[in-house]
Amino acid sequence: MADEVLRMQNITKIYPNGFVANKDITFGVGVNEIHALVGENGAGKTTLMKILFGMEPAQEGKIFINGKEEKITNPLDAIAKGVGMVHQHFMLVPSLTVAENVTLGVEPMKNGLFDFEGAVKATQEIADKYNFKVDARSKVRDLSVGQMQKVEILKALIKGAKILILDEPTAVLTPQETEELFEQLFTLRDSGVSIIFISHKLEEVMRICSKVTVLRHGQCMGTHDTEGLNEAAISKLMVGRDVVLKIEKEDPKPGKPVVSIKNLVKINAHGKHVIDGVSFDIHAGEVIGIAGVEGNGQTELSEVLAGLSDFASGEVKLNDTSIAGKSVREIRDLGMAYIAEDRMVEGVAGDMSIKMNIMADRFEKKEYKNALFMNEKKINEAVNQYIKEFEISCDGPDQPVRMLSGGNIQKVVVAREFTSGANFILACQPTRGIDVGTAEMIRKTIVRKAREEGTATLLISADLNEVLECSDRLLVMHKGKVVAAFPKANEVSEETLGEYMLGVKEMTQEEMEALL
Amino acid sequence: MSIDWVAFIAEGIKMATPLVFAALAALITRQAGMFNMGIEGMILCSALGAVVFAHYGNSVWIGLLGAIVIGLVTGMIIAFSSLTGKTDLYLTCIAFNLMATGGTVFVMYLLTGEKSTTSGAFRAYAVPTIDIPLIKDIPVLGRIISGQSLLTYLAVLSVFLVWFLLKKTRIGLRIRAVGENPKAAESVGISVPKIGYISFAFCGVFAGLSGAFLSMSWVQFFMKNMANGRGYIGLSAQNMANGEPVGSALAALLFGFTDSLSITLKNQTKFPTEFLNMIPYLATIFAIIITSMIAINKKRKIEKGMAKGKEKA
Numbered sequence: 015m016a017d018e019v020l021r022m023q024n025i026t027k028i029y030p031n032g033f034v035a036n037k038d039i040t041f042g043v044g045v046n047e048i049h050a051l052v053g054e055n056g057a058g059k060t061t062l063m064k065i066l067f068g069m070e071p072a073q074e075g076k077i078f079i080n081g082k083e084e085k086i087t088n089p090l091d092a093i094a095k096g097v098g099m100v101h102q103h104f105m106l107v108p109s110l111t112v113a114e115n116v117t118l119g120v121e122p123m124k125n126g127l128f129d130f131e132g133a134v135k136a137t138q139e140i141a142d143k144y145n146f147k148v149d150a151r152s153k154v155r156d157l158s159v160g161q162m163q164k165v166e167i168l169k170a171l172i173k174g175a176k177i178l179i180l181d182e183p184t185a186v187l188t189p190q191e192t193e194e195l196f197e198q199l200f201t202l203r204d205s206g207v208s209i210i211f212i213s214h215k216l217e218e219v220m221r222i223c224s225k226v227t228v229l230r231h232g233q234c235m236g237t238h239d240t241e242g243l244n245e246a247a248i249s250k251l252m253v254g255r256d257v258v259l260k261i262e263k264e265d266p267k268p269g270k271p272v273v274s275i276k277n278l279v280k281i282n283a284h285g286k287h288v289i290d291g292v293s294f295d296i297h298a299g300e301v302i303g304i305a306g307v308e309g310n311g312q313t314e315l316s317e318v319l320a321g322l323s324d325f326a327s328g329e330v331k332l333n334d335t336s337i338a339g340k341s342v343r344e345i346r347d348l349g350m351a352y353i354a355e356d357r358m359v360e361g362v363a364g365d366m367s368i369k370m371n372i373m374a375d376r377f378e379k380k381e382y383k384n385a386l387f388m389n390e391k392k393i394n395e396a397v398n399q400y401i402k403e404f405e406i407s408c409d410g411p412d413q414p415v416r417m418l419s420g421g422n423i424q425k426v427v428v429a430r431e432f433t434s435g436a437n438f439i440l441a442c443q444p445t446r447g448i449d450v451g452t453a454e455m456i457r458k459t460i461v462r463k464a465r466e467e468g469t470a471t472l473l474i475s476a477d478l479n480e481v482l483e484c485s486d487r488l489l490v491m492h493k494g495k496v497v498a499a500f501p502k503a504n505e506v507s508e509e510t511l512g513e514y515m516l517g518v519k520e521m522t523q524e525e526m527e528a529l530l
Numbered sequence: 531m532s533i534d535w536v537a538f539i540a541e542g543i544k545m546a547t548p549l550v551f552a553a554l555a556a557l558i559t560r561q562a563g564m565f566n567m568g569i570e571g572m573i574l575c576s577a578l579g580a581v582v583f584a585h586y587g588n589s590v591w592i593g594l595l596g597a598i599v600i601g602l603v604t605g606m607i608i609a610f611s612s613l614t615g616k617t618d619l620y621l622t623c624i625a626f627n628l629m630a631t632g633g634t635v636f637v638m639y640l641l642t643g644e645k646s647t648t649s650g651a652f653r654a655y656a657v658p659t660i661d662i663p664l665i666k667d668i669p670v671l672g673r674i675i676s677g678q679s680l681l682t683y684l685a686v687l688s689v690f691l692v693w694f695l696l697k698k699t700r701i702g703l704r705i706r707a708v709g710e711n712p713k714a715a716e717s718v719g720i721s722v723p724k725i726g727y728i729s730f731a732f733c734g735v736f737a738g739l740s741g742a743f744l745s746m747s748w749v750q751f752f753m754k755n756m757a758n759g760r761g762y763i764g765l766s767a768q769n770m771a772n773g774e775p776v777g778s779a780l781a782a783l784l785f786g787f788t789d790s791l792s793i794t795l796k797n798q799t800k801f802p803t804e805f806l807n808m809i810p811y812l813a814t815i816f817a818i819i820i821t822s823m824i825a826i827n828k829k830r831k832i833e834k835g836m837a838k839g840k841e842k843a
Contacts, residue, residue, distance in 0.1 A: 090719045105714035107707045118707055119718030121700050128700040169718070281833055326833065 018042045018081070019208045020066075020177050025075035027061055035061040036072070039234040041227045043177065048199060048209045050219040050240070053229035053252055054307065054476070059212050060102075062229070063179050067099045068092040079177070098170025099179040104162050105169075108155035113137040115154055116168045140172050145201050160191030164198070171207075178202065179210045184218055185309070196222050214307050214516055216245040228252055249512035263461050266486045269298030272349070272438050272470035273319070278328035280314050280494075288314045289325070290494035294530040298437065301464050301471040303485025303503050305478060307515050311494035312474045313355060316442045319472070320352045321345040322360075332438060346375060351436035353427055353444045355474075357420075361427040364416035368408055369397045371415050372430045400429040405455075421452035428456055432463065439463065439471045445480060457484050482506060487529060490514040497521060499529035538787075538794045540674045543682065545793070546786025548573070548748070550685040551740035552764025553778040554692050555733040560773045561696060562729035563709035564612070568623035569737050570761030571630030572604045576741025578634045581648050581752045582641065584655040593655050594742050601738025602731060604630075609730035613723045627761075635754055647753040654750030657681050657742070679747040681739060685779075688736065693775040695732070705729050740764070759811060766814045770821045781817070788813040 020043040027036040036058045043049045053059050064070040066077065068086040077084050079095055086092045092099070106115050113133040114121075122132035137150040146164050154162060163183060170178055180199075184192045199209055199222060213219055219226055220240055228235040228251040235251045273296040280289040289311045296302050306312055317323040319330065321342040330337045332348045340348075354360035362371045373393055376382060382389050382396070397411045406425045408418055415423055424444070431439065441460060445453035461484055463469040475481050481488060481503065488503035489496050490511065498514040498521045500506045513519045552569055559566040576597040583596025608626055612619045635645060642651035657680050666676035696702040707715040708725040716722055740760065745752045763785050771777025792809040795801050 089717050093719075105711065105717045107710045107714055109710055110703070110707065114703055114707075115714075118703070118715065119720055121703065123700060127698055128703050130698075173718075283829065283833060285832055324833075 017045045019045055019079065020210075021078040021081075022062070022066060023076045023078065025062060025065060025072050025077075027058075027065060027070065027072045034232050036065070037232045039075075039229070039232075041234060041237050043208050043210060044225075045208060046203050046206065047225060048203055048211055048223045050223035050226040051210055051212045051229065052214070052216070052219060052226060052248060054214075057229040057252070058232040059229055060181060061232075063099065063181060063210070063212065066092070067097060067179065093170075093173050093175070096174060096176035097179070098167075098173065098175025098177070100163065100166040100170065100181065100183060102181040102185065104166055106154050106162055106165060109153060111151055111153055112148055112157070112165050112168075113150040115165055116140075116150070116172055118169075120173065136172065137168065140168055144171065144198065144205065146198060158191070160187050160194065163187070163191075163195065167198070167202075171202075175207065177208050177210070179212070181212045182214070183211070184213060184215060192218070216248050216516055216518065219248065220245060245516075245518055246509060246513065249516060249518070250509050252512065261457060261461055261483045264465060266300040266464065268300045268486075269468055271295040272298050272333060273472070274329075274331040275319075276329040278315075278318065278325055278330060280311075280318055280323070280325040282314075288494050289318065291328075292491075292494070292496055293328075294489060294496065294499075296438065296470040296472055298470050299464055299468045300486045301460060301473055301484055303481035303488045304472065304474045304491055305481045305488060305511060305515060306491035308476055310491045312491055313442070314494075315491075316352075316355065316440055316472075316474055319440050320350065320354070346434070346436070349435075349437045351431040351434045351439045353431050353439070353441040355442040355446075357423055357427050362415045362423060365414055367412045368401065368406065368415055368418075368426055369393065369411040371426050372397050372400055375430060375434055400433065404429040421448040424448050424456070425452060428459065432459055437467075437469055439469055440474075441471060442474045443476060444473070445475070445477065453480075460484055478508060478511065482508075482511075489530075492517045492520070496526065496530070499526040501529055533794060533798050536670055536673050538790055540678075541793060542787035542790035543674065543783070544678060544748070544786075545789040546783040547679065547682045547685045548740040548743045548760050549764050549767060549782035549785050549789075550689065550779050551681075551736045551743065552761050553767040553782040554685075554688055554764075554775065555736035555740065556761075556765045557768035557771075557773045557775060557778050558692060558696075558705070558732045558736070559729050560768060561709045562705045562725055563712060564619055564726065564729070565765070566608070566623060566730075566733060567620060567762070567765065568604070568608045568626045569733065569764060570757055570759065571623070571627035572601055572608075572734065572737035573741045573744070573761050574627075574630045574634055574755070574757040575604050576601045576738040577745040577756055578637060578648075578741075578752045579738070580742040580745045581652050581655070582637075584746065585648075585652040590655040590657055590746060593746055594657065594739075597742035597746075598735055598738035601736070601741065602734035605730040605734030605737065606727070609727050613726045613730075631755060634752070638752060638754075645754070647751050649749075649751035649753070652751065655746055656750050657747045679743065681743045681747050684739065685743075688739070689775050689779040692732075696775065701725075701728060737761070763810065763814055766818050770817055784817070785810055785813060 023040050025036050025039045028034050039062060051059050061070060065072045066086065068088045068091050077086060084095055086095060113130065116137045117133040122129040122136060124132060134150040141148055146168060148161055148164050154165060167178065183195060187195060203209060211223055223240050225237055226240050226243070226248060227237040228248065230252060276293050278289050278292045279287060282288050292315065304312055318325045321337060321340055332345065332350060335348055337345050358364055373382065377388060382393050394411060401408065401411060404425045406422050406429065408422065415426055439460065444456050457480060460471055460473065464471055473481060473484055483504060485503035488500040488506060490498040492515065552573060555569050556566060579600030580593045580597035584590055584593025587593065608622055611617045611622050638648055639645050642648050644651055659677050659679050660683060662676040666672045696706060704715065704720050704725050708720060708722050712722045744756050764782060767781035767785055768778040770781045788810045792806040796803055796806050
């Protein structure tokens with residue numbers, strides 16, 4: 015342990031809502047080491063690094079830097095102790111120059127004015143030292159993403175970082191930029207900087223890291239030498255299913271296509287193809303699951319289908335009508351129900367009552383109206399019925415939704431969405447962060463509605479158990495494309511799935527043709 | 531009808547002065563990431579402050595200083611409630627502006643017993659006008675450039691001072707960093723509230739100068755609600771130029787001309803006054819709609835157009 019520059023010991027972090035992000039995690043990083051930290055989204059990597067960088071306090075555990083126990087209370091403290099972090103979302107000021115960004119907070123001065131030339135010189139010096147090619151005088155907004163990342167690394171280095179955290183640094187880079195970054199990381203490693211490399215991309219981990227620590231569901235699955243491991247072994251450690259929830263279901267009897275997606279392309283404001291030519295149909299009576307590491311186009315796909323965002327080209331038909339240019343209301347009237355990814359943002363209005371939240375999509379209907387006014391009696395009857403049916407534990411229909419637990423809030427959402435009479439349910443992360451009992455009820459209802467009522471369902475979830483158990487057909491998304499399709503979700507092994515999710519393998523169009 | 535165009539241009543530059551100051555006040559808080567609507571009320575308070583200080587101090591310079599002090603104090607009031615008290619900046623500014631409208635009349639009544647103007651009670655003090663040698667003798671140009679208020683020349687100078695502050699000093703660099711990405715600034719140890727206070731202080735100085743121009747240069751007394759939306763027009767001007775000092779000043783100059791147009795037409799033609807009064811505000815609305823539409827179009831082109839232009843990045 016003598017040559018360990020960093021040791022995080024027995025780190026436990028529980029968020030106020032009871033979510034255990036890190037449970038008793040211990041790992042160490044040596045000198046001249048590029049250490050990989052891998053795990054699925056939500057496995058606790060970022061939380062662990064935020065604790066190290068002083069952005070989040072841990073409930074338990076100790077941090078040792080160079081063998082000495084340190085308390086890190088905020089990022090400035092972390093920087094002073096030689097820890098630097100390159101965030102996934104860059105902390106840069108786009109309209110300023112590279113030199114200004116790098117020296118911000120430690121600006122060189124001359125005659126009481128900001129010494130721009132001095133900043134350029136200091137930046138250039140540190141860049142040359144580690145063989146970074148950047149123009150200190152160009153504006154950050156004119157740089158490529160790869161160059162911005164270099165600026166971020168320089169920012170940490172100029173403040174004397176000896177332990178550098180890189181949070182998914184290659185997620186935004188082109189292959190060429192990635193190569194260049196790796197060269198620089200090797201240079202940094204050889205000049206005495208220890209690097210913690212967070213990534214989903216296992217081939218990169220295998221290539222540049224000497225050790226790998228795997229996290230799964232907030233727990234540490236051990237630190238291993240990359241030598242002697244292969245990608246499949248790591249992906250099994252990462253993705254492995256621990257609790258197997260079985261859902262009994264008959265084979266589907268798919269009917270006519272309810273939703274039909276053809277060559278859908280969506281481009282974000284940065285010009286990136288976040289959905290890149292996706293085509294598939296969802297038939298009546300079946301549940302289609304989409305698996306994938308988050309950030310590979312699933313969120314954007316659900317937003318397009320729900321009518322929350324526009325798309326660049328392609329076609330989406332719901333019950334034989336194109337949804338292009340339609341409002342959310344119009345799409346709902348065509349037969350869509352939507353369980354949104356973030357229930358507090360799009361699922362409910364937190365300060366409004368359970369009653370109002372359930373009525374939100376149907377208060378205009380005749381049965382709830384009394385001439386100009388709302389038919390209070392009818393509404394109360396209906397809402398009380400839903401509260402009973404979906405077992406929402408609350409003080410009554412007038413309680414504000416915000417006061418309920420996460421699981422009960424989600425029950426309010428599904429009480430509305432499952433009873434709206436839609437024949438297409440778009441369910442995004444329907445059971446994220448809620449208790450097992452409610453999760454099971456929601457999953458069973460999804461399957462039951464498909465079988466008994468012939469509902470078409472698209473289930474997008476980061477919970478592999480859920481997609482594997484609930485879905486009939488299963489699609490895998492990677493980088494905005496559908497890269498694999500399986501006819502029977504519950505027969506897919508997690509190893510196989512992991513390889514497609516992480517982009518190790520990809521099916522050809524021909525292989526998938528019949529399954530889309 | 532014949533219009534004296536030279537007078538029109540000279541009047542335009544004159545009327546642009548308080549707007550340029552207002553735009554500078556607005557842009558310096560905007561650069562720090564705050565849309566400060568309170569400038570309107572700050573200008574109004576400073577305009578009253580100018581005549582009160584001048585009257586009791588028996589000097590136009592004490593009046594000018596007083597206007598700046600009032601600008602600073604009012605700026606600190608807004609900054610304190612928004613940055614330290616964590617109130618919503620917009621609501622704070624609206625409340626402050628309403629308070630300024632009533633409060634200035636109240637103070638004026640206490641001091642003079644008048645409710646609409648101080649012209650009867652207080653002596654008139656005017657910031658001197660300056661005749662520039664040689665230039666004043668050039669025909670046409672002399673009438674436009676020379677003979678303006680000292681504050682008008684100071685406004686021109688201030689545009690470059692603000693530019694220098696933002697681009698060449700450390701505080702300017704930090705103001706811009708905080709305004710654009712407060713998280714980035716915070717992550718390198720810059721105090722975001724502290725930068726906010728500093729930018730509000732600069733804002734206060736310029737709002738003070740704007741107010742002083744109104745009550746000691748444009749006219750030589752304070753009258754009820756004399757800011758008359760100039761703070762808001764200043765905000766629009768800096769918004770059109772994305773907070774750049776020179777661009778903001780040019781936009782303010784444009785609005786100055788619309789002001790001058792309404793004054794000139796009022797004096798020299800028979801258009802209905804009520805309609806002419808509307809011109810500066812109408813121009814503001816059109817100007818911000820047009821600049822905003824240009825920006826939206828640009829964004830839309832990226833999202834849609836690149837689908838064709840740059841297939842498969």
